[in-house]
Amino acid sequence: MSKIQEMEAKYIINTYNRKADSTPYLVRGEGSYLWDDQGKKYLDFLSGLAVNVAGHCHPQVVEAICKQAGILSHTSNLYYTEPQVLLAKELVDKTLPGGKVFFANSGAEANEAAIKLIRKFKPGRYKIIAAERSFHGRTMAALAATGQKKYQQAFKPLLEGFSYATFNDLDSFEALIDDQTAAVMIEPIQGEGGVHVAEPDFIEGLRHLCDRNGLLLIFDEVQCGMGRTGKFWAYENFAVKPDLLTVAKGLGGGLPIGALLTGENCKDVFIPGDHASTFGGNPVVCAAALAVMEIISEAGFMDEVAAKGIRLKRELEDACPSGEFRGLGLICALELERPEAKYVQEKCTEHGLLINAIGDKILRLLPPLTLSDDELEDGLAVLKKLI
Template sequence: MMGKTNKEIAARSDQVFIGTYSRYPAVMVKGAGCRLTDAEGKEYLDFLAGIAVCGLGHCHPAVTAAICHQACVLVHVSNLYYTEPQTELAELLTAHSFADRVFLANSGAEANEAAIKLARIWGGERYGIISLAGSFHGRTLATVAATGQAKFQKGFEPMPEGFSHAPFGDLTVLEAMITDQTCAILCEPLQGEGGVRPLDRDYLQGLRALCDKHDLLLIFDEIQTGMGRTGTLFAYEQLGVEPDIMTLAKALGNGLPIGAMVTRKGIAAAFTPGTHASTFGGNPVASAAAVATMKVMLADGFLAEVREKGNYLHEQLQVLASRFPALATGARGLGLIQGLVLTEAGVENGGVIVTRMFEKGCLINFAGNVALRFLPPLIVSREEIDQMIQILTEVLGEM
């Protein structure tokens, strides 16, 4: 016990922060595995993992050891010099993906900014990027412009030029939107913030074919779906489609801020010294955390277990949907990013369901005003899945 209540610390916080967040009334002080503890000692079963960040759970010993070691040796030097942790990270990313070149950033939005800039400089005179309705790509101006949800753009107009949004899942309309100014198509293989909406294989393969036909870059935003979340290291691996550029962040450093934009050599050549940069990008401590994270994820059997547990969570959510047809229509997702899609009546109660779950000590959220979203640490156990389902059953039963 810290001697200060959730209420006291939250009140202090509200006095000094710009009000960009509406937070739940808990001050988190400790995390281990799939559990968080607040300032009053209450425990939470975490099925959000810091919004798809702590893939290995909170304070994974291998990641903590790597952070502590690196923090004792070298914390920061900028990208004027080489460091081994970022080199090792880039080697791991290229060894385990389609890519052979890497740019390191600090966040998802920055990784997407790098991808947008690379596509534009690669495109020469062409600058247009087509993304999808319902997508989410970040909060900087360019990534907000790429995001296919008007609510994130409202009040910040005029948006940067060169972004258009194709309807979800419609290749014909998308092809008609391609002009001689278009340089790239940007999409998430599964829309996370948009309500856990997977795009099907045929559609994604169709996008690849369109990019090849019109000489466009295919950019996959795997910031939420990457790093094992879907049961393969990257979602594209199970979809039969290779992008030209992929962006990563979130779970890459298991909680330390780091992002990456990866691509192939020929495309990467459009960036030359001075065209793009980041002071902190690939910082040694964040890189060391990411190296440790990747090594755990790449160990034998880890991803197979994610797939198995993902199937189990999916099945349990389907059972729940059939028990509460007035509230939920079914489950969807890949691996351990799963959504329980709500009916109209369910949607009206989405926020209340999440709050009741919180009060009962279980963290989930409501994505895209469509689906309850479940993003447990990938190390979650079946027992923990059962516990979450039991709490959710109680909550849905009380609605």
């Protein structure tokens, strides 16, 4: 056990279940690779759980961070700062023109902001219908929205007003609507729940359902947004637009950020004093995010993500016909027939490939979007051997 691992066990609350004998102690990253303290190199098919969309230490991101850190690293949201405003413009132009942005520091915080905004939108209406198997974060409102009992059990009573319908079953959402319902909240692709992609009829039907009943439709794109599916937002794969969208993870190029984007219909719901964040929209983080936006907006970038996703799907389906492949672009999962996901994850780590096991059977892959064809080939070679 290294000194750092010993200290971790002594000083850090054990919420992540790291294991000194098998969990890498990482010291450096570059492109699609990470290195541990022993100099062992890992191909990263996890990207910090969908964060490093432009890989590790992308030169444009590093330059933006260093430059901004030397100019102005923090002030208060009581004042104007440039990177925050420029980033908001980029996000609005790309997403819901006519809308606005609130900046936070994580996915859960972006969802907290969304839930508060929904509660204020139509007085008397406060209920939100979320999906079973969803994941929206660990803070109390986001946890209440998360349709997984295992995360909620120890922390009751939860914030009231949430119910859970079956993902991809429109009737089950309709059945939960009453006159206090304010919104429907879903991930277009459920990430943490095992990578389940919304069916076009379902998500388009949800839009109509919300319009008919005067409900807001919110998409949590914290994990599936930022180019992961081969489109800037996952919802662009469908013929729908949300009223509210949350983003985090991939936006900050490795620095913490979260944002709530609103459509024009709810851009002025919050007024001064309703919501705030000391660090939200921090200049360094926003400068990094602007660099990420530039990288993934380059011509042809999204087509390449989509092409790599198709290849990943084809090769994994061929290699493991007994498994079920799910995903879109570079957010994907292979559900194994037998409960061997943890074993495969450990073996992959031994062979220098970082992937993520969800539960007993699901392998989740979230490589950097900048992954080269050769790197994809190398990762697939390890995976194919082990599954």
